[in-house]
Amino acid sequence: MNGQIVKALVVPGLPQPWLSPNANPDYKKIRNAYEAAAKDLAASDAELILYFSTQWLSVLGYTFQGDPAPEWTHVDHNFHDLGSLPYKFRVDPKFAEIYASEMKREGQNVRVVNYPGFPIDTGTIVAQNFLNPGNRLPASMVSCNMYAEKQETIALGRAAARAIAKSGKKVALVLVSSLSHRFFVKDVKAADDHISSAKDDEWNQKICELLAEGRLEDTAQVARDFAREANGDMGFKGIWWLSGATEETNLFTGKVYGYGAIYGTGATVASLSPTSVIPSEEFLAKQEIALSENSERAISTEKSNQAVDKNKIIQANAAPEPVGAYPHARREGGLLFLSGVGPRTAGKKEIPGVTLNAEGKILSYDIATQTHAVIQNVKTILEAAGSSLDKVIDVQVFLTNMEKDFPTYNKIYAEYFGKIQATRTTIEINRLPTPIAIELKVIARP
Amino acid sequence: MKKGKIIAGVLAPHPPHLVYGENPPQNEPRSECGWEELRWAYERCRKSILALKPDVLLVHSPHWMTVVGHHVLGLPHFKGLSVDPIFPHLFRYKYDLKVDVDLSLAIAEKGKARGLITKVMKNPDFRIDYGTIISLHMINPKWDIPIVSISSNNSPYYFSNEVGQEQMMLLGEATREAVEASGRRAVLLASNSLSHRHFTTEPEIPEDMSHEHIYHHGQYLWDMHVLRLMREGRAKELMAEMPEFFDMASAEVKAGALTWMLQAMGVPNYPATVHGYGTVIGTGNAVVEWNAETRGAQ
Numbered sequence: 001m002n003g004q005i006v007k008a009l010v011v012p013g014l015p016q017p018w019l020s021p022n023a024n025p026d027y028k029k030i031r032n033a034y035e036a037a038a039k040d041l042a043a044s045d046a047e048l049i050l051y052f053s054t055q056w057l058s059v060l061g062y063t064f065q066g067d068p069a070p071e072w073t074h075v076d077h078n079f080h081d082l083g084s085l086p087y088k089f090r091v092d093p094k095f096a097e098i099y100a101s102e103m104k105r106e107g108q109n110v111r112v113v114n115y116p117g118f119p120i121d122t123g124t125i126v127a128q129n130f131l132n133p134g135n136r137l138p139a140s141m142v143s144c145n146m147y148a149e150k151q152e153t154i155a156l157g158r159a160a161a162r163a164i165a166k167s168g169k170k171v172a173l174v175l176v177s178s179l180s181h182r183f184f185v186k187d188v189k190a191a192d193d194h195i196s197s198a199k200d201d202e203w204n205q206k207i208c209e210l211l212a213e214g215r216l217e218d219t220a221q222v223a224r225d226f227a228r229e230a231n232g233d234m235g236f237k238g239i240w241w242l243s244g245a246t247e248e249t250n251l252f253t254g255k256v257y258g259y260g261a262i263y264g265t266g267a268t269v270a271s272l273s274p275t276s277v278i279p280s281e282e283f284l285a286k287q288e289i290a291l292s293e294n295s296e297r298a299i300s301t302e303k304s305n306q307a308v309d310k311n312k313i314i315q316a317n318a319a320p321e322p323v324g325a326y327p328h329a330r331r332e333g334g335l336l337f338l339s340g341v342g343p344r345t346a347g348k349k350e351i352p353g354v355t356l357n358a359e360g361k362i363l364s365y366d367i368a369t370q371t372h373a374v375i376q377n378v379k380t381i382l383e384a385a386g387s388s389l390d391k392v393i394d395v396q397v398f399l400t401n402m403e404k405d406f407p408t409y410n411k412i413y414a415e416y417f418g419k420i421q422a423t424r425t426t427i428e429i430n431r432l433p434t435p436i437a438i439e440l441k442v443i444a445r446p
Numbered sequence: 447m448k449k450g451k452i453i454a455g456v457l458a459p460h461p462p463h464l465v466y467g468e469n470p471p472q473n474e475p476r477s478e479c480g481w482e483e484l485r486w487a488y489e490r491c492r493k494s495i496l497a498l499k500p501d502v503l504l505v506h507s508p509h510w511m512t513v514v515g516h517h518v519l520g521l522p523h524f525k526g527l528s529v530d531p532i533f534p535h536l537f538r539y540k541y542d543l544k545v546d547v548d549l550s551l552a553i554a555e556k557g558k559a560r561g562l563i564t565k566v567m568k569n570p571d572f573r574i575d576y577g578t579i580i581s582l583h584m585i586n587p588k589w590d591i592p593i594v595s596i597s598s599n600n601s602p603y604y605f606s607n608e609v610g611q612e613q614m615m616l617l618g619e620a621t622r623e624a625v626e627a628s629g630r631r632a633v634l635l636a637s638n639s640l641s642h643r644h645f646t647t648e649p650e651i652p653e654d655m656s657h658e659h660i661y662h663h664g665q666y667l668w669d670m671h672v673l674r675l676m677r678e679g680r681a682k683e684l685m686a687e688m689p690e691f692f693d694m695a696s697a698e699v700k701a702g703a704l705t706w707m708l709q710a711m712g713v714p715n716y717p718a719t720v721h722g723y724g725t726v727i728g729t730g731n732a733v734v735e736w737n738a739e740t741r742g743a744q
Binding site for chain 2: 058060061074109116117119145186263312334
């Protein structure tokens with residue numbers, strides 16, 4: 001029988017609620033929230049807890065904890081004055097191997113570590129201490145890759161779902177992450193602790209509302225905006241892991257046990273209980289098809305580093321196919337150059353916002369739809385190259401009708417690029433190679 | 447008391463591969479070879495530094511990262527096992543080091559007087575970060591010289607390159623004041639790589655050097671430019687160009703150690719000795735010595 005995800009939790013990873021709960025009402029509130037969540041977890045039929053902590057960073061792909069009984073006394077690098085965090089955990093190394101193997105199928109570098117003294121991060125220790133006292137359940141832990149963007153983190157989540165299915169276990173997923181992550185940079189007395197800014201607080205509460213309503217996928221969709229506006233912890237990427245593992249849906253019953261401030265950052269303890277079986281057979285079947293289709297294109301870790309790392313050419317599978325002999329992007333001289341890209345959707349004949357006649361001539365088009373679509377395509381290509389929209393330096397924009405389309409395109413452009421402040425040149429031209437009204441050419445930092 | 451002096455500063459990068467390649471008794475994993483150019487560079491630098499007979503080695507490492515101020519170790523002795531969380535297969539090192547607590551406390555006080563937040567770490571369970579361990583090992587594998595370890599305040603990442611630079615310059619000034627008041631002969635170690643965008647895969651045999659090269663040409667160009675400024679005694683220009691270097695080459699010196707060190711040394715206008723340059727998993731690394739006694743004379 002396939003394993004299932006029985007619960008997903010979002011919890012904070014700073015040590016104050018564990019080491020100094022009485023120093024501030026919010027620390028106590030979070031501690032109480034943790035304890036309530038632990039009770040619900042104990043009452044569930046979870047057989048394993050799987051942690052993703054933003055404080056366990058990796059750079060060579062992903063690391064999986066394989067030591068069956070890691071034991072140490074840890075001290076947080078920042079809050080060493082609060083005390084030590086001794087631990088002795090029970091870990092499931094077999095699950096680690098299964099999960100690593102699934103992530104290897106995604107073409108990622110993986111390592112299962114089993115070394116005495118391998119450092120476990122503050123966040124995982126605090127979460128384990130609260131949620132799994134006495135090691136009632138075996139645990140598993142996966143690292144947070146520093147460079148991974150949305151698609152790769154979703155893939156990590158999907159790999160978790162496949163691993164869970166193969167393991168036959170009922171698993172609780174735990175994302176250890178702050179919400180807003182704006183620390184105080186001056187000494188603040190614990191009694192005076194509060195969320196760094198009103199804007200962060202407002203955003204945190206929005207996230208809590210979404211989680212309380214069980215809207216995990218909606219939370220994942222706003223993660224980038226949240227990360228930008230409220231300095232989300234590690235870009236709030238952990239929510240993509242949770243979302244990827246749970247089929248990117250909103251089909252949950254949510255519960256927020258508590259929200260408060262820890263050294264300026266936003267902390268919540270929230271749980272999401274699936275209202276259907278996850279992962280579903282349909283999801284798993286689609287995953288297998290996708291993996292076998294991509295297996296030739298997946299980056300093999302058996303190939304030489306030179307073949308992988310000297311590759312300056314970027315092809316983004318999720319972006320519209322080039323209409324000639326050129327790549328989506330190319331790395332040169334410390335910069336990323338994108339070929340001109342339009343609003344077409346990958347793998348589809350129809351162009352968003354365009355109506356064509358039988359001869360393929362444009363009958364009508366919607367520049368707003370096209371502008372949104374082309375910028376999304378730019379995002380997709382940048383992310384495939386390990387970059388992002390906020391690293392764009394220069395934009396060239398080609399419009400086929402400046403007088404008619406400039407005001408609308410300009411307004412939408414500002415929504416995406418207003419704060420990024422890339423240089424921009426907008427030009428009117430006769431026509432573009434396909435029946436589109438806008439094309440962008442972008443240079444970015446990698 | 448005689449006035450103390452910063453007698454040398456070293457850009458002392460900390461890829462664990464360098465210790466791994468050396469096979470010292472303190473490190474558990476064993477290698478066949480690896481990264482010889484950089485290790486030989488360190489051997490040359492080590493000889494030069496130890497000949498100066500320093501009283502203390504001060505190290506600023508990005509792997510003790512702090513968000514609230516600048517922290518120093520405040521206990522006299524630490525012993526433990528350092529395991530690199532990213533390269534545990536290369537680095538599992540038993541360390542046993544002595545701290546110059548008086549100087550550490552003095553730096554904290556001088557820093558505070560200059561408006562910095564400083565803290566003293568007094569938890570005996572604290573594990574020393576691997577960046578600190580590696581740089582110290584490569585310069586003084588006998589561990590017979592007391593050390594000062596300073597954390598890397600996160601302000602360059604938190605705020606901006608410029609804010610970070612300002613913090614590190616103040617810390618450098620405080621360090622110099624504290625050293626001068628202490629009467630010690632001090633060597634500063636800036637534990638940073640140069641360009642720092644690196645491979646995200648590694649070969650089956652980590653020390654297979656046929657896979658080792660710079661991540662991309664742009665990084666190499668920047669590294670060479672920066673090294674030229676160092677060799678020509680143009681540290682002031684280097685400091686001015688650092689923010690752009692950070693962004694264009696994903697340079698690890700963004701974490702602040704090099705700025706701290708150069709400022710502490712009064713932004714030296716004499717040539718540095720580049721003992722060697724090499725790549726480690728695509729990052730650019732150089733062992734560079736500013737020797738205040740010889741001032742670059744050969």
